[in-house]
Amino acid sequence: MSGTATDGGVAVRLRHQLPLLLWLVLVWNLLWGTWSWANLISGVAVALVVTLVLPLPPVVGGVRVRPVALLTFLGTFLADLARAGALVAWQTVRPRGIASSAILRVELRTDSDLLISIVTEAVTLVPGSMVIEIDREHRVIGLHVLSVESGEDLDRQRRSVLLTEERVVRAFGTAEEIAALQRPVQPAGRPS
Amino acid sequence: MNAGPLADAVALTCLLLGSLLCLTAGLGLVRFPDVLTRMHAGTKPQVLGVLLVMIGGAIRLQGWSSTWMLLLVAVFQMLTAPISAHMVSRVAYRRRHVRRDLMVVDELGMAPPRAGEARGDEPADAAPEPG
Numbered sequence: 361m362s363g364t365a366t367d368g369g370v371a372v373r374l375r376h377q378l379p380l381l382l383w384l385v386l387v388w389n390l391l392w393g394t395w396s397w398a399n400l401i402s403g404v405a406v407a408l409v410v411t412l413v414l415p416l417p418p419v420v421g422g423v424r425v426r427p428v429a430l431l432t433f434l435g436t437f438l439a440d441l442a443r444a445g446a447l448v449a450w451q452t453v454r455p456r457g458i459a460s461s462a463i464l465r466v467e468l469r470t471d472s473d474l475l476i477s478i479v480t481e482a483v484t485l486v487p488g489s490m491v492i493e494i495d496r497e498h499r500v501i502g503l504h505v506l507s508v509e510s511g512e513d514l515d516r517q518r519r520s521v522l523l524t525e526e527r528v529v530r531a532f533g534t535a536e537e538i539a540a541l542q543r544p545v546q547p548a549g550r551p552s
Numbered sequence: 553m554n555a556g557p558l559a560d561a562v563a564l565t566c567l568l569l570g571s572l573l574c575l576t577a578g579l580g581l582v583r584f585p586d587v588l589t590r591m592h593a594g595t596k597p598q599v600l601g602v603l604l605v606m607i608g609g610a611i612r613l614q615g616w617s618s619t620w621m622l623l624l625v626a627v628f629q630m631l632t633a634p635i636s637a638h639m640v641s642r643v644a645y646r647r648r649h650v651r652r653d654l655m656v657v658d659e660l661g662m663a664p665p666r667a668g669e670a671r672g673d674e675p676a677d678a679a680p681e682p683g
Contacts, residue, residue: 393617
């Protein structure tokens with residue numbers, strides 16, 4: 361990246377910022393609610409000012425999107441959201457409240473900032489599990505899970521996080537990252 | 553969008569279900585024992601609830617411009633809710649606002665302090681720690 365910065369810094373930077381630019385223009389247009397050229401042009405102007413005045417570091421590695429895998433991920437995610445949402449809602453209203461909770465350590469297999477962020481967001485959005493700690497260096501996330509009754513519950517939660525990771529990587533990851541899914545994971549949470 | 557009786561019924565169901573889920577989020581805040589579990593209640597059923605309210609509103613409201621606005625609300629809700637929950641819980645865990653007696657296992661394992669040892673960062677209202 362540093363090599364290309366000399367012979368085309370602006371172009372490279374623009375390519376890194378392009379998804380963000382498009383997103384900002386889209387949000388601007390959605391906020392206005394109607395489509396018009398004036399909205400589009402003013403949106404581009406606002407997006408350019410925002411990305412120039414408040415630059416963000418580029419997303420390293422970029423992203424690929426596989427449509428089928430993405431649909432699988434989104435479908436499973438929405439189903440999880442509905443199922444677990446109903447479960448947590450029931451746990452809040454039932455007379456005996458919640459049972460004890462637990463904090464788990466899960467070692468992820470992917471080593472990309474973006475993918476770890478997506479996995480973390482997805483895991484936290486699904487009711488019943490919440491990421492409270494990310495150890496980026498060791499690719500370990502700390503997970504608080506609601507209503508754990510037995511060791512089986514813990515194993516089930518651990519497996520479901522790894523499955524979420526697998527679906528995310530298959531939807532957005534590179535070929536090497538998908539191959540890295542085969543890396544063995546520690547079955548137990550804590551390294552002894 | 554044209555609103556037939558069927559669309560009205562679907563919208564009504566979504567709005568009612570969504571409001572109920574938001575109500576359970578409030579209930580959970582009152583009933584759950586500590587910060588971490590309360591963050592679960594406050595962020596999770598409520599995300600699904602807001603999504604359902606948005607769907608119901610989008611079916612019922614006239615015109616596309618409000619639909620786009622509801623879509624944006626849903627997207628930002630799903631982007632930001634996990635991050636705020638993560639930050640609050642992370643701070644709560646590090647400051648030991650945690651009911652360890654209600655926890656089956658803590659694999660992150662912040663070692664409890666020896667008896668009488670003060671680390672100096674204990675919050676005044678932290679739950680007592682075992683050991």
